[in-house]
């Protein structure tokens with residue numbers, strides 16, 4: 478019999494918090510304080526406290542969080558910003574959107590995160606910042622990267638959009654760099670019910686600047702200190718996030734337990750390489766990414782068995798049409814390119830059931846058993 482295993486099931490989570498969310502959303506409708514209502518600063522403070530950061534500034538998306546962070550340090554035309562070659566396109570788009578140039582660096586093929594040993598060679602006199610990404614929910618080598626950045630007087634802006642609550646040496650990602658950027662896109666570990674994001678920082682000046690930049694450059698209405706944008710965190714989204722934040726630690730723990738179950742069961746299938754959690758850090762498993770041969774055939778077979786999988790990401794940034802102007806050639810980032818051809822993200826969300834994980838693994842096993850016979 479076919480069991481349906483969606484890649485992600487937002488409704489399953491909603492059912493567990495429906496009363497509290499409905500009540501919070503209806504309260505906003507009733508108050509009609511849609512723009513920068515009190516739920517926005519309340520959530521900002523709660524999120525900062527959760528991470529042990531001094532400030533968090535709510536914005537409209539993860540992309541805008543990155544963009545405002547770059548703008549807040551005055552990065553723009555003529556500047557270069559180092560980013561990993563393997564990341565979601567938004568990391569690069571943020572750099573381009575302020576007029577700066579993204580400079581890509583290959584990954585460590587074990588963690589899929591930026592390889593710190595390759596960063597120094599990418600630094601030029603124009604380099605202003607590094608945006609390390611904690612991809613799939615696993616912290617990158619953030620301590621070493623912050624040290625290297627300090628030696629070269631570069632700003633570190635963390636892209637923690639996939640790693641809410643992950644820690645390196647016990648300290649939350651998003652609090653290592655000068656600023657940390659988060660997305661609350663619905664599918665994230667902490668997801669809103671629409672687009673939303675935040676920037677965290679310990680610097681009061683930067684916090685002030687970020688909260689002006691997201692709101693037309695004004696602190697006081699109609700007094701504009703900077704050329705800002707309109708990219709505020711919506712009050713309804715802040716209210717939803719307020720309800721969800723207290724659950725984040727247990728949802729992350731459930732994800733980690735699902736990952737452990739997948740890894741234990743998949744070890745009997747030699748074709749499948751499971752994720753490796755490197756020392757000194759906690760992985761919050763936004764995604765559970767394996768490496769497999771015959772990926773497309775496996776994905777098609779799994780789909781026929783009711784199992785949805787996704788590739789994060791099938792085309793690296795330097796091979797995207799949008800970034801032809803960067804002029805990188807095929808082979809420029811071999812580990813990123815190889816990973817792009819082999820990685821597959823299996824269903825992962827807090828409410829995933831143990832029996833569903835067993836079913837997914839049994840179907841992967843069935844596929845490779847058949848392949849070995851053919």
Ligand SMILES: Cc1ncc(COP(=O)(O)O)c(C=O)c1O
Nearest residue numbers: 538539540565567568638660662
């Ligand atoms: C690594 C990374 N950076 C940036 C973003 C952008 O976030 P958003 O979709 O909220 O703009 C995302 C998520 O979409 C992401 O995964």
